[in-house]
Amino acid sequence: MNVEMKDIKDKNKDIKRRIAEQFIKRKEKQDNEDWNKIYKRLIIYGGLVTILILSGFLIGWFSSSFHHSKSEQQEQTEIEAVETGIDCQDGEKRRGHTCLHIQSCSYGYFVETKCPRFHQFDSKTESCTWIHLASCQEESDVVVDIDEEIVSDDDSGSDIILDGVPNLQKVLDTEVRLLMKHGLKRVRNSVRTLANNEVEKVEPGNLENPENVKIVELLISSRDWNMFFPIRNQVYSYKSFLQAVAKFPGFCENERICRASLAVIFAHFTQETGAHDGSLGYPEWRQGLYYLEEAGCSDRNCGYSSNCPQETWLTEKWPCGKKKDGSYQNYHGRGAKQISYNYNYGQFSEFMYGNASVLLGNPDIIANSWLAIASAIWFFLMPQPPKPSMLQVLDGSWKPNKDDLANGLKPGFGLTTHIINGGVECGKGTELQQSRNRQEYFRHFFAELKVEDLKLLENPSCADMKEFPSTGSGSETIFWEQDWARKYHCKLVSYATQFSALVPGDYLNCVQAKFKVKIAE
Known part of the structure; x- marks a missing residue:
């Protein structure tokens, strides 16, 4: 009996154990199913939320692009001042080619920009104002649409476009937009020039001197100039130095950069034009500006005109001048930088006179005026x-x-x-001796100019x-080349061409030369 009772108890325990195990399994299964449902819901809800967020982002992005992106006309309201070839007084304003445009005078030339949205030129206030408040008389000007091209059927090869050619203002506005887009505002501003008649007015101590000249006068007096360059050629006078500075308002715009700039160019002056003679009684760093022309080349051709007969774009853009006997002018080193070769004389002449032929025809001007120092400052800025x-x-x-x-x-x-x-x-x-010399001279001027x-x-x-x-960071796109994708357009490139983005008017020259057209105002 006891054995039977024991068996019964064991069977009951076994049954209870099985029941418990089944219950636990069902519980675990139920829990897993519950968690799976939760995971699925989280994934679904998470996906929906993500989709909503992305949709909202895309809607906002497209909306922002639509409302805030700049059209070509809107970009024109941000156009930087450039020369248009029409003389004026700074601050002067007038109506543009339509009432929706305004022309403002900057640096002596009119620049046209588009008035802001819902604004037009008001002749009373000479500014852009709300359309309902503005008073403007439209002229009967017919604006040529750049997209309406009618090409001549003439097969003579001249490729002259009879209609559809952009007017002067459109070409200049395109130039400015390209300059702004490629970030050339700063470098172009640094090489801007002052009119020569204004440069000639500069005198030491003159209260009317340009601001950058006043900065230089604070740093270097006539006495300092004499101390730095005691055996200089008489062409390198203190007045000539100040006039050369005045020609380039972007040079020495602030005192800190001016001190460093002067120390650098003086060191290179001294290596390029110094006497390098220990018997003169002055340390070599004070022997600069001794030579005005390259030694041994003032009365003979030193080979710097050898490329003149060649037919290249360098001689096409900057054709060598000739002497009375028919021989080419000598383009040997002249001035504080010892500028040489026709292409350097031609480029420098464009900045000095707006005409390459002046110095190409008479290179001795550099050796007889303040251009002797200006040529070195120009090279420093370019x-x-x-x-x-x-x-x-x-x-x-x-x-x-x-x-x-x-x-x-x-x-x-x-x-x-x-x-x-x-x-x-x-x-x-x-280290070569020339480089060691430059470093020594620089350390002296560095200390003297603080x-x-x-x-x-x-x-x-x-x-x-x-x-x-x-591929370096100095490979800036500062030259114009034909834009093969768009008619009547030139584009910026980093390789040298005959059209420089730093020379006012060269974009116009590029368009006219490449497309064989004459742009009218």
Whole structure:
């Protein structure tokens, strides 16, 4: 009996255990199913929320693009002042080619921009105002649509467009938009020039001197000039120095950069034109501006005109002048930078006179006027892709990219030497005497002018600097070339052409030359 009772108890325990196990399994199964349902709902809800968020983002983005993106006309309200060829007084305003446009005078030339939306020119206030408040008389001008092209059937090869050619203002406005788009506002501003008649008015101590000249006068007095360059050629006078500074308002715009700029150009002056004679009684860093012309070339041809007979775009753009005997002019080194070759004389002449032929026909002008120093300041300001300008190195607007750094190109005085004469003095692995001279002279002028930027002393050598890479940050697009995708347009490129984006009027010249048209006002 006891055995039977024990068996019964064991069976009951076994049954209870099985029941418990089944209950636990069902419980676990039910829990898993519940959690799966929760996960599915979370995924569904999460997906819906994500879709809603993305939809809202896309709707907002498209809406913002629609309402805030700039049309071509809206962009024109932000156009920077450029020369249009129409003389005026600064501040003067007048109606544009329609009542929806206004022309404002800047730097002596009219610039046309489009009035803001729902505004037009008001002749009473000479400004853009709300349409319902404006008073403007439309003229009977017929505006030519650039898209309506009627090409001549003449097969003579002249390719003259009889109709559909953009007017002068459209061409100039296109130029400005391209300059703004490619970020050339700053560099173009740095090489702007003052009219020569205004430059001639500059005198030491004149209260009417341009602002940058006043900054230079505060840093360097006539006495300082005499101390720095005691054996200079008489053409390099203090007055000529100030006039050369005045020609380029973008040079020495503020005192900090001015101190560094003067120290750099004085060091290079001294290497390029110094006597380098230890017997003269002055340390070499004070022997600069001794020579006005390249030694031995003033009365003979030193080979700088050898390219003149060649038929290239360099001689087409800047044709060499000839002497009375029919021989070519000599374009040997002249001035503080010893500027040489016809293409440099021609470019410099365009900035000085707006005409390349002036200095190409009479290069001796450089050796007989304030242009002797102005030529060096011009070279200091001009970028030469893939090289930056020396100013861009000093003011920090040039920043080396990975390709520059791979070639050892770093900001500092050494880089300015590389810009001036890198092919001869740099990348040799050892320091050449010319480069050592420049560094020594720079340290003296750095101290005398109390330059604050100590970083300029960090990389004084260019011995280990390789050439500027075409992919470097100095490869700016500053030249105009034909835009093959659009008629009557030129585009910006980094390789050298005969049309410079830094020369006012060269975009117009590019359009006219490439498309063989004459743009009318």
